[in-house]
Structure formats: structure tokens, C-alpha cells
């Protein structure tokens with residue numbers, strides 16, 4: 001289940017070992033975040049599709065537009081197949097829960113990037129709608145925030161502000177991503193946190209109100225949580241706001257999945273070395289287990305799980 005780096009790697013390794021493999025993918029295109037999230041200017045989609053074609057040439061069957069948990073359950077797949085690998089990622093966006101978040105022009109980074117990358121909203125040949133903001137605010141400090149900000153710039157934005165509640169050294173984005181964003185003219189509003197999204201009488205976003213933050217007392221881990229500075233509110237004008245504050249696994253995968261253990265964070269609980277879950281014959285790896293992480297760790301998890309599935313099938 002899932003054709004991101006975890007699923008594709010597991011499928012390729014199992015196909016090479018001689019197993020018949022089927023991938024169920026909820027989107028119309030394979031590749032996971034490599035196809036719908038990471039923008040073309042960082043990862044050309046032709047490269048991703050070349051890899052997908054190679055994996056298909058190994059005999060892997062690909063079933064697109066197939067949502068597990070809706071069209072078919074994990075329980076049904078477990079009956080139908082000798083083993084199942086769950087590599088469905090962490091694609092459910094988090095929101096801030098503040099006033100105005102449902103105004104027109106406010107996107108989750110997932111929706112924005114999917115419209116731009118997978119559904120080619122930048123190309124006039126395509127009917128995909130996306131609001132091409134002139135003044136864009138991106139909330140968050142990770143790679144996803146950097147990709148959203150830089151994509152907005154390429155869609156024609158004149159001003160892009162990234163709002164992040166901590167300092168630059170604490171930004172989870174890779175250094176080079178931050179540097180590239182800055183070189184392209186993106187402005188960083190550090191130690192700032194949104195308090196509400198502002199709109200007009202037609203429910204279109206017009207701006208975002210933020211408050212300045214400062215490092216608070218260190219918590220048990222020694223990390224200093226930022227606290228708001230009273231009376232320091234300020235407003236940024238915006239016609240598009242993109243929220244990139246993290247994602248978690250979509251809970252739909254747990255529908256009809258008797259005995260599959262879930263962590264408090266909503267991830268699938270799986271053994272580190274093998275990906276074995278609490279459900280016999282079901283293995284899991286990648287972001288669905290770790291929460292949002294990296295391509296290389298998802299591929300590593302796919303490899304380990306393929307080896308473990310091979311052993312499981314030989315012994316059962």
C-alpha cells in the first residue's frame with residue numbers, strides 16, 4: 001500500500017526476489033511525496049517516473065486511484081495476499097486552529113504543492129485551479145515550508161514571507177534550502193507566530209496577524225519553548241496563506257484493520273529492524289511509522305521490510 005519511496009523500494013526488492021507484487025495507490029500517479037510534494041525545480045518528475053517504470057518492468061502491478069480503508073480494507077488485503085507492506089506516508093496536514101483558517105486563499109502546504117506539482121497548476125494547458133498570490137505568507141520552518149515559499153515565487157508572487165515561531169538555528173529545514181530561499185528573495189519573519197487570519201466580506205484572505213515570540217524557560221529536554229510577547233502583534237498583508245506546520249498519517253488506513261497497533265501520535269507501531277506490525281503478515285515502514293521524516297529513511301525501511309517479508313513467507 002502506497003507508492004512513495006518506502007513502498008516502491010519494498011516492491012522492487014520483493015519483485016527481484018521472485019514474488020508477485022501489487023501496489024495500491026490512492027493517487028493517480030506513483031511516487032508519493034516525490035511526485036506530489038517535492039517541486040519539479042528540486043526533483044524533476046521525469047526522473048521519478050523513470051524509476052517507477054523500471055519498477056513496473058520488474059513485474060510489479062500498480063493499481064492507482066485505490067484508497068485502502070475506503071475501496072478495500074487492510075483486513076481484506078490481508079486475506080487476499082500472503083503479506084502486506086504499509087507505506088502510506090504521513091499526508092494528513094495539521095492546522096493551527098486559529099480564526100480565519102478556512103478563508104478562501106488559505107491552503108495546507110499539501111494541497112498547494114499537490115495542485116502545483118502533480119496537477120500542474122502552473123501550466124496553462126491544465127485546468128487545475130490554484131490561487132496565484134502576489135503577497136504570500138507561508139507558516140512553518142521545515143523543507144515543506146521552503147518548497148511552498150519557493151513554488152509560490154515561481155507562480156508569480158512579488159513578496160513571500162515565511163513566518164516561524166523560533167529562531168533560524170532551530171528551523172527543521174535543511175540549511176541549503178533556507179539559503180536558497182533567502183537567495184531567491186524570501187523574507188523570514190522569525191520568532192513570530194500567527195494569531196488569526198484576516199479576510200474581507202467575500203471571505204477572501206487579506207492578511208495574517210502575528211505576535212512576536214521570545215525563548216521561554218527551558219523544558220525538561222532543555223529546549224526553550226517560545227512564548228508570546230504581550231502587545232507585540234503585527235500584520236502582514238497576504239492574498240495567499242500556506243500552512244506548513246507538519247503532517248501525520250491519514251487515519252483512514254486504520255478503518256477495517258483489526259489488531260493493527262497505533263501510537264498516540266497516530267502512527268503505525270512497527271518493529272525497527274523488520275517493520276513487523278502487531279497484525280500478522282502486515283509490515284510497515286516510512287513516514288507512516290516514523291511521522292514525517294526523509295526519503296532515505298523511508299527507502300531504508302522499505303528494504304528492511306522486504307527482507308523480513310521474504311523470511312516471513314519462507315517460514316509460513
Ligand SMILES: Cc1cc2nc3c(=O)[nH]c(=O)nc-3n(C[C@H](O)[C@H](O)[C@H](O)COP(=O)(O)OP(=O)(O)OC[C@H]3O[C@@H](n4cnc5c(N)ncnc54)[C@H](O)[C@@H]3O)c2cc1C
Nearest residue numbers: 002004005006026032033037068089286287293294295298
Ligand atoms: C514538500 C516536501 C518536501 C520534502 N523534501 C525532502 C527532502 O528534501 N529530502 C528528504 O529526504 N525528504 C524530504 N521530504 C520528506 C520525504 O518526502 C518523506 O519522508 C518520504 O517521501 C516518505 O516516504 P513514504 O514512502 O513513507 O511516504 P510518501 O512519500 O508520503 O508516500 C505514501 C504514498 O501512499 C499513498 N497513500 C496514502 N494513503 C493511502 C491509502 N489509504 N491507500 C493507498 N495509498 C495511500 C500516498 O498517496 C503516497 O503516494 C519532503 C516532504 C515534503 C512533503
